[in-house]
Amino acid sequence: MTLTCITNGILQDPANDIDGEVRNVWIEDGRVVNAPTDPGRRADKTIDATGMVVMPGGVDMHCHIAGPKVNVARKMMPDDKRTAEPVRRTALTRSGTTGSVPSTFATGYLYAGLGYTTAFDAAIPPLLARHAHEELEDTPIIDKGFYVLMGNNHYLMKQLQENEPERLKSYVGWLLNSTKGFTAKLVNPGGVEVWKSSGGNATSLDSTIDHFDITPRQIINGVATAVDELGLPHPVHIHANNLGVPGNYNTTLDTMNALEGHRGHITHIQFHSYGGDPDDQSTFCSKVPDLVEYVESHPNITVDVGQVMFGNTTSMTGDGPLGYFLHKVMGRKWFSGDTEMETGCGIVPITYKNKSLVHAIQWAIGLEWYLLMQDPWRIAMSTDHPNGSSFRAYPEIIALLMSRDRRREMLARVPGGLKERTTLADLDREYTLNEIAIITRASPARMLGLKNKGHLGIGADADVTIYQPNEDYQRMFELPRYVIRRGEIVVEDGEIRSNAEGRLLHVAPKYDDGAIDNIREWFEKNYTIQFRNYPVDENTLHEREVIGS
Amino acid sequence: MSIAEQPPTTETPELKIVKDATCTFCGCVCDDMELTVEDNHITKAKNACVLGKAWFFNHHIEDRPEATIDGQPVTYEAAFDKAAEILFNSKNPLTYGMSDSTSEAQRVAVAITDWIGGNLDTTTSVCHGPSGMAFQGVGEVTCSLGEIKNRADFLIFWGGNPAESHPRHFTRYSLMPKGEFIPKGRKGRTAVLIDVRKTKSAKAANEFLQIKPRSDFELAWAMRALAKGLKIDPKIEEKTGISLETLTDLMDRMKKAKFGVILFGMGLTMTRGKHINTEAVLSLARDMNRHTRWNARALRGHGNVSGADNVVTWSTGYPFGVNLGRGYPRFNPGEFTSSDVLAREEADAALIIASDPMSNFSQPAREHLAKIPSVVLDPKLSDTARTATVAFTTATYGINTPGTVYRMDDVPIPLRPAFESPYKSDYEILKEIERRIRAKQLGV
CATH class of the missing domain: 3.40.50.740 (Rossmann fold)
Structure with missing residues (x-):
């Protein structure tokens, strides 16, 4: 086995309490190992990191990079790619297109180019899981997985209606095994079913869901309970009701309360932190301080941000009624796709403008979340790619967090009304490199229950990013000197050096298979494919790893 | 854990049954075939339509060089x-x-x-390239075939002839099946066929609207206007062959439907206007969502x-x-x-x-x-x-x-x-x- 040593780097490994110490990192067989005890044993390969910052590879816990919805967005928007710099074919690597929704090969190379080595797609309909797996296999270098949409699933809602929590739990287990997914995802629980059946929405956690006579509150609580009882490494991943609606912070508080102490991850919380009157846009404002107080005092809850940045992007969501709402607001082309028994989908191109007070408040609310949360271990960086912005904006966001001067420059270019509606202008905090390492690697890995990711302790996956320090933090994080995945150099000075496949990460919880007959009976009555053709055959998957609890 | 596994085949030396096999002949991709295989020939294809049977029976091994x-x-x-x-x-x-x-x-x-x-x-x-281009222009409001089966109470087939091109579409996905919220099946649905000639699909529909060739765009555009409550010149009949009265009545019922779907074929995409025809129909289905749920879907071939x-x-x-x-x-x-x-x-x-x-x-x-x-x-x-x-x-x-x-x-x-x-x-x-x-x- 090749023994590699990254020498003399300035190590930022917060999970192992290492903050800026000069250390060597030894790698063998794709993992971090102890320095050899035999003094005669020398490294076969040395990477000189003298003066450079060494971190674990980045982990994106919430993005939309593969599967049916992402691909429809690619298909719908040649305009998005027309002037975007393409990814050129090299002797070793495939070509692709970029824009807000890059093609699969481009996605893998672009993530690796930023020093990210793991990413999770946040919303896959179970019926279409096979499609997501095919795309993930064509997304090179990074390790990856996806969350399975369950918040508007008919079988699940039927079990809540009939008060059958055991069956519900078995179904969640069966569905994750069938799809080879990572956890249960709720998107506008119940509300999407209302949209599918009548064109409406669920506006509160106690709205009644058509045909099922249950409420969003019951869905949240029921699935959170099931996920905890199944012992999944990552809790239920929640896109709360009323996304984007002024005054929705109350719904967000309600959602967190509905967990009743169960673990829950509230995703792209920026979009759920709004005060004001839904019918009066001039009252739109931030409610981040109230929500931060709640999250910090409830250790069962973690969040990622969903930062908005100014520019063109694409809104894509399993939240069908939200897609319709955005189409009406923007007047731009709109895709809506409803999947039988399971979920909906909405896609609309969107432009966030710094001249718009509403957009500027959204931008500021994201930054408030990072700056007001005192405990960086409970918050992860995300743009909800591509919803708030592309994942390619991470270096710019890092620079904004590390430099209050840089924030002030941007604040000078947004409408003045922002100052009364958010606290951003008053926040002096500047992130340290160690805190950046937490919110971009260590905390998302910990929230996901990935024991071998997000740190560089003995036994960790040897996913390492090495940065050349630069006063311009954006520049520093845009162009890592080296990116290493499982011990192999995959990026060197911006050049992709690998076309490696990357690994699928999924769970395989145990469940009561006595429940299958009941699922099967329901399935055969309602679906348009055969029950036996529904589960993804593991023999068709590429290299994979089962993540335990 | 094996998931609801049953033995995929029952093998005897000369006879094999393959259950839950998939027919790849047309875009319906029915996956409920039960194939009987004898000596490298498919001799029975239970559940297959006439096209599916032809597909399975004709693809035996021919003696040709590799x-x-x-x-x-x-x-x-x-x-x-x-x-x-x-x-x-x-x-x-x-x-x-x-x-x-x-x-x-x-x-x-x-x-x-x-x-x-x-x-x-x-x-x-x-084939549906123009539909792809129309999609890039206006987007699409659509759903999986099971949504149609489970919810659709109003179907419009436009420029397509599924009775002959996709024979099981009616029975398995759209017109006939009993669905989750359509317990009466066929009786719970209204079906309208719009085409330039009376195809075999007309018999299956409640109504057939025979339009003049090359007037699909004008018809769809007039329907969009009606959906918005705009006035239409009765001369639309001269152009399309469909009277304003018929169109107005159709639109009234489309607005009252709970869940409508327009299923369109190459009669739209490969006639004069091509992607513009499809853009008009996709826009119509989209606009109808101001009143109730409507979707559109292309009937894909291969x-x-x-x-x-x-x-x-x-x-x-x-x-x-x-x-x-x-x-x-x-x-x-x-x-x-x-x-x-x-x-x-x-x-x-x-x-x-x-x-x-x-x-x-x-x-x-x-x-x-x-x-x-x-x-x-x-x-x-x-x-x-x-x-x-x-x-x-x-x-x-x-x-x-x-x-x-x-x-x-x-x-x-x-x-x-x-x-x-x-x-x-x-x-x-x-x-x-x-x-x-x-x-x-x-x-x-």
Whole structure:
């Protein structure tokens, strides 16, 4: 086995309490190992990191990079790619297109180019899981997985209606095994079913869901309970009701309360932190301080941000009624796709403008979340790619967090009304490199229950990013000197050096298979494919790893 | 944990039953076939429609060479070498077809085209390509076929004849089945057929609106106006053949429906107006959501044409008509679409996978294709295979080979092959060609 040593780097490994110490990192067989005890044993390969910052590879816990919805967005928007710099074919690597929704090969190379080595797609309909797996296999270098949409699933809602929590739990287990997914995802629980059946929405956690006579509150609580009882490494991943609606912070508080102490991850919380009157846009404002107080005092809850940045992007969501709402607001082309028994989908191109007070408040609310949360271990960086912005904006966001001067420059270019509606202008905090390492690697890995990711302790996956320090933090994080995945150099000075496949990460919880007959009976009555053709055959998957609890 | 497994086959020496097999003949991709296989022949295809039966019964193993070069039988190995040489040496090659192949094979075809910098196109460019362009213009409000089965109480079939082109669409997905919220099945649904001629589908519908040829756009646009409550000139009848009274009544009922769907065929996409017709119909379905739920869906033809659209899109960002000659993908229907690249005599080699352009392209395109070196993969000796420089006999997808196929609503479905073929699959052949091209490129 090749023994590699990254020498003399300035190590930022917060999970192992290492903050800026000069250390060597030894790698063998794709993992971090102890320095050899035999003094005669020398490294076969040395990477000189003298003066450079060494971190674990980045982990994106919430993005939309593969599967049916992402691909429809690619298909719908040649305009998005027309002037975007393409990814050129090299002797070793495939070509692709970029824009807000890059093609699969481009996605893998672009993530690796930023020093990210793991990413999770946040919303896959179970019926279409096979499609997501095919795309993930064509997304090179990074390790990856996806969350399975369950918040508007008919079988699940039927079990809540009939008060059958055991069956519900078995179904969640069966569905994750069938799809080879990572956890249960709720998107506008119940509300999407209302949209599918009548064109409406669920506006509160106690709205009644058509045909099922249950409420969003019951869905949240029921699935959170099931996920905890199944012992999944990552809790239920929640896109709360009323996304984007002024005054929705109350719904967000309600959602967190509905967990009743169960673990829950509230995703792209920026979009759920709004005060004001839904019918009066001039009252739109931030409610981040109230929500931060709640999250910090409830250790069962973690969040990622969903930062908005100014520019063109694409809104894509399993939240069908939200897609319709955005189409009406923007007047731009709109895709809506409803999947039988399971979920909906909405896609609309969107432009966030710094001249718009509403957009500027959204931008500021994201930054408030990072700056007001005192405990960086409970918050992860995300743009909800591509919803708030592309994942390619991470270096710019890092620079904004590390430099209050840089924030002030941007604040000078947004409408003045922002100052009364958010606290951003008053926040002096500047992130340290160690805190950046937490919110971009260590905390998302910990929230996901990935024991071998997000740190560089003995036994960790040897996913390492090495940065050349630069006063311009954006520049520093845009162009890592080296990116290493499982011990192999995959990026060197911006050049992709690998076309490696990357690994699928999924769970395989145990469940009561006595429940299958009941699922099967329901399935055969309602679906348009055969029950036996529904589960993804593991023999068709590429290299994979089962993540335990 | 094995998931609800049952033995996939019941084998006796001479008789085999394959359950839950998938028919890949049309875009319905029905996966409830029960195939009886005797001595490498499918002798029964339970649940198959008339087209499906023809598909299963006609794809038996023929006694043909595994490959030919200039019509002379050769081994696969010799054919792989020659195919790789042709494609590697070409300056502006064309890859075409793919819609009757698995997505696994499609991915390799795309990889080859990327490595050699060719044109990448599928049969979409000659069927629902205009629907793809309309989609890029206005988007689409759509749903899976099961949503139609479970919710649709109002169906409009427009410019399509599913009774003959997709025989099980009515019974399995749209018109007849009892669904979750349509407990009465056919009685719970209203069906309207809009077409220029009275096809066999008319009998199945409640109403048939015979429109004048080349007036689909005007009809859809008038309906959009009615949906918005605008006044329409009664002269619409002279243009379309449908009276304003009939249209107004139709629109009233469309607004009262709970869940409507417009299912459209090539009568829209391949007649005057092409993508503009589809844009009008997609816009109509979208606009109707101001009143109640409405969706639109194309009736796609080939078994895995939706897969081809998906694979080409995720790999390049564009669905068809892609050129990789500059080292990155560019999209321009009319410029990089196959019939155009051939008719302008621009392609200098071709890789044709499971399709037969020599039987349906324009004469200038066919003449040029016959002149240039070509590599053709087909289970049958098609017209295109006859003119190929290198022709591979292939196993038939779904009958002999496993893999994945995307239904017309983009639902991916696995294949359960009925029996083994002595011939290789598209996937295996393309992999060998790719391996040889890469070896030449990397000098190994």
